[in-house]
Amino acid sequence: MASPHSEHRPEASVSPTVSTELLLEMFTVIARARAVEDAVSVHIRDHGFAGFWHPGKGQEGAVAGAVAAMAPDDYLFYQGRGATWPLAKGMGLAPIIGDLLGKVTGSTGGKGAGVPHWADPALGIMGEGATLGSVYPVAAGAALSAQMRGTDQIALADFGDGTAARGTFHESLLEAARWRLPLVYFCENNGISVSTTFDSVSPTKTIAERASAYGIPGVRVDGHDAVEVYLAVKDAIDRARRPGPSLIEAVVTRVGGHWEGDAQKYRPADFLSTYTDPLEVMRKRIDSATADRIIADAKSEVAQALLEAEAAPLPDPSVILKDVFA
Amino acid sequence: MTTTTPAPANAPGSTTVLSYEAAQGAAIAEEMRRDDSVFLMGQDIASGGFFGGTRGLVEEFGLSRIRNTGITEAFMVGAAAGAAMTGMRPIVQLGFADFSLIAGDEIFQKLGKWRHMHGGQFELPAVIIMPIGPSGGAGPEHSGSMEMLPMHFPGLKAVVPSNPANAKALLKAAIRDPNPVLYYPSKQLNFKRGEVFTDPEYVLPLGKATIAREDRRSASSATAAWCRGHWKLRRYWHRRELSSRSSTSRRWCPSTARRSSTLLSRQVGR
Numbered sequence: 348m349a350s351p352h353s354e355h356r357p358e359a360s361v362s363p364t365v366s367t368e369l370l371l372e373m374f375t376v377i378a379r380a381r382a383v384e385d386a387v388s389v390h391i392r393d394h395g396f397a398g399f400w401h402p403g404k405g406q407e408g409a410v411a412g413a414v415a416a417m418a419p420d421d422y423l424f425y426q427g428r429g430a431t432w433p434l435a436k437g438m439g440l441a442p443i444i445g446d447l448l449g450k451v452t453g454s455t456g457g458k459g460a461g462v463p464h465w466a467d468p469a470l471g472i473m474g475e476g477a478t479l480g481s482v483y484p485v486a487a488g489a490a491l492s493a494q495m496r497g498t499d500q501i502a503l504a505d506f507g508d509g510t511a512a513r514g515t516f517h518e519s520l521l522e523a524a525r526w527r528l529p530l531v532y533f534c535e536n537n538g539i540s541v542s543t544t545f546d547s548v549s550p551t552k553t554i555a556e557r558a559s560a561y562g563i564p565g566v567r568v569d570g571h572d573a574v575e576v577y578l579a580v581k582d583a584i585d586r587a588r589r590p591g592p593s594l595i596e597a598v599v600t601r602v603g604g605h606w607e608g609d610a611q612k613y614r615p616a617d618f619l620s621t622y623t624d625p626l627e628v629m630r631k632r633i634d635s636a637t638a639d640r641i642i643a644d645a646k647s648e649v650a651q652a653l654l655e656a657e658a659a660p661l662p663d664p665s666v667i668l669k670d671v672f673a
Numbered sequence: 674m675t676t677t678t679p680a681p682a683n684a685p686g687s688t689t690v691l692s693y694e695a696a697q698g699a700a701i702a703e704e705m706r707r708d709d710s711v712f713l714m715g716q717d718i719a720s721g722g723f724f725g726g727t728r729g730l731v732e733e734f735g736l737s738r739i740r741n742t743g744i745t746e747a748f749m750v751g752a753a754a755g756a757a758m759t760g761m762r763p764i765v766q767l768g769f770a771d772f773s774l775i776a777g778d779e780i781f782q783k784l785g786k787w788r789h790m791h792g793g794q795f796e797l798p799a800v801i802i803m804p805i806g807p808s809g810g811a812g813p814e815h816s817g818s819m820e821m822l823p824m825h826f827p828g829l830k831a832v833v834p835s836n837p838a839n840a841k842a843l844l845k846a847a848i849r850d851p852n853p854v855l856y857y858p859s860k861q862l863n864f865k866r867g868e869v870f871t872d873p874e875y876v877l878p879l880g881k882a883t884i885a886r887e888d889r890r891s892a893s894s895a896t897a898a899w900c901r902g903h904w905k906l907r908r909y910w911h912r913r914e915l916s917s918r919s920s921t922s923r924r925w926c927p928s929t930a931r932r933s934s935t936l937l938s939r940q941v942g943r
Contacts, residue, residue: 422759455792466791473758474791478778484748485783488755488763495712495737496760518748526740670793671827673851 365574369415371637373573374629376411378642379440380431381626382649384603387430387447390653391607397449398462402603403429405571406535408625409597411435412576413503413533416584422473422489422502424482428535428601432505433465436472440652450659457662473502480506480513483532487519490530494590501529501587503580509540511554520592524561529590531583535570537601542613558594570597571623574632685872693862694726696837696869697802700844701727701764703873705734708762711848712738714749715766723768723804726863746772750779750801754787754853757799762848769811770803770819770857784853785828796851800844805833806898808860820857820896830854830879835900837867842877850879859897 384404391400403410406429414435417423425432430443438454446453446465454465454472466474473489476482486504493500510516511534523530534554538545551557558565564586568579576597583593600622604611611618630638691699705711712734713727719741721728731739742749746767753763767773773780780801788795807816823829832847832854834840840858847854882894 424755453792455790455794458790458792464790464792466794468758468794473755474787474795476783476787478782481751481778481783484751484779485755485758485787487748488752488757489759490755491752492756492759492761495756496710502755515747515751518743518745519751522742522745522748522752525743670789672830673788673793673796673798 365577367633369577370574370629370632371641373408373411373415373577374626374633374638375641375645376414376431376435377407377573377626377629378645379649380407380411380429380434382642382645383430383434383440383443385646386649386653387444388603388607396607398447400447400607401428401605402601402607403431405600405602405622405625406537407431408573408628409535409570409576409599410505411625412570412573413505413580413595413597415573415577416581417471417503418500420471420498421500421584422471422486422493424473424486424489424502424504425475426479426482426505426507426510426535427463427475427477428507430463430465433463433467433470433472437470438465438467438472440648441655442467444649444652444656445659448656448659449661450656451662452656452659457666471500479510480515482506483513483515483519486532487523487528487530490523490528490587490592491526493529494526499529499588501531501584501590503531503533503584505533505535507540508534508536508538508545508549508554509543511557512548520558520561520563520594523592524563527589527591529587530592531580531587532592532594533580534594534596535599536596537599539601539614541605542611553596555594555596561592563592563594565594565596567596567598570599571625572628573625574629685870685875687871688868689871690866691837691841691869693834693837693840693858693865693867696841696867697844697858698726698728698730699869700841700848702730702733704762704845704848705730705738707873708848710760711762711764712740712756713764713766714740714742714753716742716744716749716768718766722766727766746776747779750776751783753799753801754779754783754797757784757797757853758787758795762798762800764800764802764848767801767803769815769817770805771814771817773801773803773819773822773855776801780853780855781822781826781829785823785826789828797853798848798851799853800847800856801853802844802856802858804860804863805857806859806861808863811860820855823855828853832856832879833896834858835895835897836862837865838869839877839883841869842875843879845873846876846879849876854879857897861898 410431423436442454446463449457451457464475482504486502490502553567555565555567566579568575579595718727719731749765753765756763805818820833823831832843834843847856
C-alpha cells in the first residue's frame, strides 16, 4: 500500500534485505498466532467462554513484523485483540492459552481471564491497560525510565485506530516528543472501532499524519505485510534509541467481529476486498515445504496447548485477595 | 500554633522547626539523596510548586530529576506507573487533589490494579502528592477533600499527615514503600510550623495511627487539619457529658470527624 504520508517515509524499500532466518521467525509467529485464532474460535463455539475474546485474525502480520524489530529487553505494552503480541515476544503457548481460559497455567495464574492480561517482565511483556488508551502514558513512563537509567531499551505501545482519539494520546505524544523518549507508538489501523468506521470519526485521513503536530516522524505502512512493518518499526526503533519517539501506522484488516460471535451485520458485504492474508503474503517468501511444515507444527502445538489448558485447574478463589499489595 | 507528634521510644533526638510544607520538601530531598531512582514530576514544580514545597530542588538535583511537565495529569500519573514498574521511584505532584479525577483512570485503575491483574509480577513504588481541603478561596474545583477515594479502590495506600513531623516521616515512608501511595497533605496546614526529626533515616510506618491522648470516656480520631480542630470537639463533648451526667462511655465525633475516624479505622485496621 502506498503511503499517503510520505514526508517521513523510510528509505527502506519493500524488496527486503531481511534474512531468511528472520523471515522464518516472522512466518512461524504468524502461523502459530493463526492457529490460536482458529482453535480459540472453535473452542468458543463448542464450549463457550468466560470472558471476551477479541479476534485478531488478519492482523497477525503487523504484530509479528513489529515485534521482530524489538530487542528481547525492550518493553512491550499491547492491546487485547488476538494473541500475537505475547507470542511474538516469546511467551509459550501454554501460558497464553492458560490465561485465555483463566487457568493456573496462565502467565497471570488465572487472573485477567478471558480479557487477556498476559505479562512476563523477563520477556519485556509488560501487560495491557484494558481501558483503551491508558498504555500511552504507561509506556512513555517505561521509556522515561530507560532514558533515566541510561539503558538502550525502548518501549513500544500498541493501539488501534479508535484508541487514537483518546486525550492520553495527545498528552503522551506531547511529553514524549519534548523529552525525546525512546518510544514507538504502533497503531494497528483496522479501520473500524466495534462497528464505527475510522473515516466517520477521524478528522484526518490517517493516524500517521497526526505525528506532525508533535514534530515527530509518522509512517504509514501496509500492515498485511510483516516485512514492510518490520522495516518501518526497525527504522523507528533506531530513531528511538538516538533518542526520539515515532508514530507508526500499520493498515490492517479485522477479519473477525469485534468479539467472537459478532456477526458483523454492520459491515458491507465486500469489506474483505482490500484484504490480503498476512500468512499468504509471507508464505510466498519462503519455500513451500518449510511453510507447510511450520503451519502443521503450529496447529498441533496449539491443539496440544489447548488440551493442556482445558485439563489445568482453575485458580482457588482466594487468589482474588493475593497480590493486591507488594 | 505548633503541634508535635509524641516521640516514639526509638526516635532520634535532634529536631528542627519547619513548616508542614517545607517538611515535605525536606522529605523529598532526603529521599532523592538516598536513592537515585527517586524523581519528581509535576506542572510548574521546577520553580517551587504551587505552594513552594519543592523550592530549591532543581538547584540540587537538576531538571532531569525534577521534571516540569505541561498540564498533563493523565500523562504524569500514567508515566509514573510505567516508570515505577521498570525500576524507578517516581513522585508526582498534582497540585490539587481535585486533579486526581483528571488522572482517575491512571490512579485508580493503572497504579492500583496493574500488579493484581498481571498476577503480582510488578511492583509499582510511586507516590502521588495531592493537596486537599479549602485554602484561601481556591474555589469549588480546587478545594476538594479526595482522601476517601482510595478506600473504594484496591491496591492503593493513602496517607493524610496532620503536622510537620509526620508529614515528613510519612512521606519518606511512602517513597520507600513498594506500593503506590496517595499522599494527601492539607492545604490548611501548609504554613503551620512544628518540630521535625532531622535524622534522614527516621520514618513513620504506614498504616498506623498515632495515639495522641488517651482517656476512658471517649474516643475520636481525625486526619489532616481535623487533628487540630477535633480537640475542641472533644472538649465540647466532655463538657456536655459532664453537665448532663451522661454515662455514655464512648462517643464518636459528629460528621466530619466521624468520617475521618471511619477512614482511619479502615486504613489502619483498628
